[in-house]
Amino acid sequence: MDIVAITGFSAAILTTASFLPQAIKTIQTKDTSGISLFMYSLFALGTLLWFLFGLFSYNMPVMIANAVTLVFACIILVYKIKYR
Amino acid sequence: MDIVAITGFSAAILTTASFLPQAIKTIQTKDTSGISLFMYSLFALGTLLWFLFGLFSYNMPVMIANAVTLVFACIILVYKIKYR
Numbered sequence: 001m002d003i004v005a006i007t008g009f010s011a012a013i014l015t016t017a018s019f020l021p022q023a024i025k026t027i028q029t030k031d032t033s034g035i036s037l038f039m040y041s042l043f044a045l046g047t048l049l050w051f052l053f054g055l056f057s058y059n060m061p062v063m064i065a066n067a068v069t070l071v072f073a074c075i076i077l078v079y080k081i082k083y084r
Numbered sequence: 085m086d087i088v089a090i091t092g093f094s095a096a097i098l099t100t101a102s103f104l105p106q107a108i109k110t111i112q113t114k115d116t117s118g119i120s121l122f123m124y125s126l127f128a129l130g131t132l133l134w135f136l137f138g139l140f141s142y143n144m145p146v147m148i149a150n151a152v153t154l155v156f157a158c159i160i161l162v163y164k165i166k167y168r
Contacts (some may be wrong), residue, residue, distance in 0.1 A: 008137040014130025022123035031118035039106035046098025053092040 016065045019072035032080045040077040047073055100149045103156035116164045124161040131157055 001009065026032060047070040054062030085093065110116060131154040138146030 004137065004140040007133050007140060011130050011133035011137050014126050014133060016130075018123045018126035018130060020123075021126070022120040025120045025123075026118065029118065034110065034113065034115035034118040036106040036109045039102045039104075039109075042098050042102035042105070046095050046100075046102060049091050049095035049098060053088065053095050056088040056091060 012065050016069050023072045023075045026076050026079045030083045032083050035080050037080050044073040096149050100153050107156045107159045110160050110163045114167045116167050119164050121164050128157040
């Protein structure tokens with residue numbers, strides 16, 4: 001892999017994985033007062049569209065990364081709705 | 085634009101714009117107890133790498149979307165560090 005591919009791959013891993021510590025924290029603390037419902041509503045919808053974009057364009061990395069992110073985002077969104 | 089391009093464009097707009105309501109909420113309330121420092125550290129770094137990926141690959145939409153997201157993510161990260 002060249003530097004451009006390594007940068008893109010690292011970027012995808014980091015932005016996808018970043019939602020895991022937030023999901024864990026939200027599940028453990030149920031502290032959602034500072035979390036924006038509007039953010040996670042837009043973000044979950046956007047991630048669903050990224051997944052569909054990956055599906056339509058036969059782009060497996062985009063599909064997988066956004067499927068994982070969508071799961072984390074939906075967990076946070078459900079906790080925000082349940083414990084606001 | 086075809087359906088694939090519209091889906092990708094809508095996805096990019098939504099995932100980028102979603103961090104604005106979170107940044108506004110965080111600035112207004114300074115309530116960062118439920119926000120994960122680890123998430124925003126990884127996410128800001130990942131968004132910076134996406135920006136560099138856009139720069140290296142001459143992809144202006146990727147650069148612009150991630151520059152905007154990086155600003156929002158850094159605001160939230162600074163508030164999290166300052167008001168945790």
